[in-house]
Amino acid sequence: MIDEPVHTTKTYADLTAEERYFMASQWQLMWRKFKKHRLAYAALFLLGLLYFLAFTYEFWAPYGIDEQRLDYISVPPTSIHLFDQDGKFRGPFVYGLSGKINFDTFMRDYVEDQSQVFPLRFFAQGDEYYFWGAWKANLHFFSAGEGKIFLFGTDKLGRDLFSRTLAGSRISLTVGLIGVFLSFILGCLLGGISGYFGGTVDVLIQRLIEFAISIPTIPIWMALSAAVPNNWSSLQTYFAITLILSIIGWAGLARVVRGKLLELRENDYVMAAKVGGATDFQIILDHLLPGFMSYLIVNLTLAIPNMILGETALSFLGLGIRAPAVSWGVLIQDAQNVHSVATQPWMLIPGLMVILAVLLYNFLGDGMRDAADPYR
């Protein structure tokens, strides 16, 4: 009888912390380092939350996004109270609103009517909506019952800006993801070919990369999106815009891929794979790609905010996503001149959401870069 080799029967849970550290895979090590980066960790959590809200906004929004309320035009954000004017605790509630025409501006001024108290209700019925455009429902996370609650105020058609901002996040946040995915494919493909094969192909693709990096993006983006036909549906426009954003975005990525490949292809293990008869494609995919995957992901993360900013800028100019589709850029269109910003500053809130999302992505990317760098 042959002696069985001695197996350690320890499961993962039995390992000491030190043993776990030495047995951890590359990705586990990165995750450990990443968690130490508090700001990036918090950013990851918050971004997760934003995306969750974006994908289920119909439920969190108190009103339907196209629901116009002509009695409530340009209402400033509603404040939520806990104590009424007698100092009595009433739980979260809002006061009623009464509007009065101001004959100086010919706009309605809204004041809180403190005789009406509307406690907030949770999981309440409200405007009907189609969840993901498919299931009919009318359940909302919160509502003020008979009263009105406009957390971010309303626009000039009396639509609830809070609901619309939530709805806009679906397009604004996913444009970056899909755009980056397209850039990723283009960048990997062209950068990979360039870096791996070298020679004439490399020179050609290098020129192409330099070309894409050296031209100013906004004018080209503007020209391209102005060419998107007006009669396209929202969905078609959406994909056209993401495509336009990634047409420029791939170049930076291709440069990273190429640089890393040039560095890695000199390694002995590539020679070993070649001698072993692996095809070029296999070598790139199985042996080289894992070597710089972490760099790629970091670069992708840092590319997303640029796409979000690009979409916002284009939609703000009326060249990107078009109404009735809602994105953050479309929403800030209402704040296009100093007059509307001065009278309805809350119309800038969707813009603050853009800044928040971009900041979070930058924090996340910074943390990931530190985590992926083995020398830090």
Added chain:
Amino acid sequence: MISYLIKRLLYMLVTIWMLSILVFIVIQLPPGDFLTSYIAAQSSQGTSVDQSQATMLRQAYGLDKSFPEQYFLWFSKFVQGDLGPSFQWQFRPVSDLLAERLPYTILLSLLTLIFTYLVAVPIGIYAATHQYSFADYALSVIGFAGLATPNFMLALILMYILFRYFGMSVGGLFSPEFVSAPWSLGKIEDLARHLLLPILVIGLGGTAGIIRVMRGTLLDELGKQYVITARAKGVPEGKLLFRYPVRVALNPIASTIGWQLPRIISGETITAIVLALPTTGPLLYGALISQDMFMSGSIVMILGILTLVGTLISDILLVVVDPRIRFERKS
């Protein structure tokens, strides 16, 4: 050096040629040509277009020819400085319209570039030498905010603040009384005052990025052995800082001057639209909306060429300044 120059110049010409193809495809993308849309726009206003004039223009710009022929015609005229007519502006030559605005675009871009470096480099040095101080944290927060805020948002917010708290109405590059006045000291002063806001708005994003790079590389450099050695030998701090580490840290920044230009030109375009500046941005926007193809094509081309020429100049300067690049090219 000469061969490097020639090579770079050739590359730039190839890039400009590639740009021209891209631009031509883009301006041809909308269905119909500009004459069709012009005639449609005119007849919707009740005025009919002179048929002979339409035919003449159609022939002059080869709109009846095939796509490659049209491209060749357009590009060869472009190279000769004939940018075509702008139908949106009663067929005035695009080159005339651009001549009014392009100087402001160039002025604004150059000033922003200078501003970016003048502000970012000292702040970066300060942040690195005062690491983890309050000012360092405050600057990183402002820097991050600067990176994350879209140009036009910043313009809107600053406009709001200036309007609300200082009662200033901003926008344009001149006060109304100076718009059509001849050049005078007063007009220049007025222009300078109006340029401050756009420079700040366009420059902030780039400034924030440069501060981060400057701070990072300088911190790396300050930790190196030679700095410690020099300090141990009693070199005064100021001299120690500026003699080597700052110069080394300036290098990655100098080598990416070329990357600042596309950003500035992009920012300039959109900021000018919001602030109603008499630069090429609003002109491009209007041309795109009304499918004024020679106008929009020319502007995108010229903005691209401006960027490319700027990048070339900065690259050449870099070779002159940095011996390492000079020798690397030789070997």
